[in-house]
Amino acid sequence: MNHFRKLAVLTLMLVGFMSHRHPIAAAEVRWTHSPEQAIQAAHSTGRLIIVSVGANWCHYCKEMDRDVWKHPAIAKIIAEEYVPLKLTDEQHQELIETMQIKGYPATLIFTQDRQLVTRMDGYISAEKLANTMRAIRLSRQRSPQSSTAR
Template sequence: MLAILMWGLLFNEAPFYEGSVNDVFDKAKQEEKVLVVDVYTEWCGPCKLMDRTTWKDETVRSFFEEKVIGYKIDAEKGEGRDFARKYKVSGYPCLLIFNAKGELIDKRLGYMAARDFLNWANNSLD
């Protein structure tokens, strides 16, 4: 059982909130935290690469746990379609950063390695 738990901790993606778009924005507001949204599609190669690398990086995981709320949304399914349209997502992955009030702070298109993501996200938070 311990081995299964350790495997899950080591190989899961960054701690992304699971719930609706409204729920995650409410959570960010309640916790007064910044929200990082990863807009992806199932067929997107760079999105899959971020899942395998960036989101599993220990420093990125710590950043999510300490500073922000993470959220992933598929732009081609459910409420992801309206979300992608609303924020004019034109390619994938598309990363968006919102302040606790739900205002868009920054937007970035394309794959980012862990260090690049952390540099971008920290600069956006300043």
């Protein structure tokens, strides 16, 4: 009985140790920071490109990173239907100016051929973003042009 008790205690300790060392991973968007790679991925997968534009110093950008981009529903939709591209003024200032972004954060969705589908300026909630992405999916499913693009 003593041997069984030691084994049970050891097993419980291992389970406890492993659960603390490997917490369930939070949903995360796996961003690319290369516009060229995003375009290539969009062409090869037939997906839209979702672009998050911001700056390291931007308070609302940090809030979107925390509340929106890590939201499980948003991360799931992006993983299944989009190529995610993150642009920052520290790394992509020229491109951001070309896109006529005047403030942060900004969220844009493009086709694989670089056609702007929608642009949302400022902080947007996860719910609003999810609704927008669903509406875009529905409109693309109804459009005869979108079926040939895939």
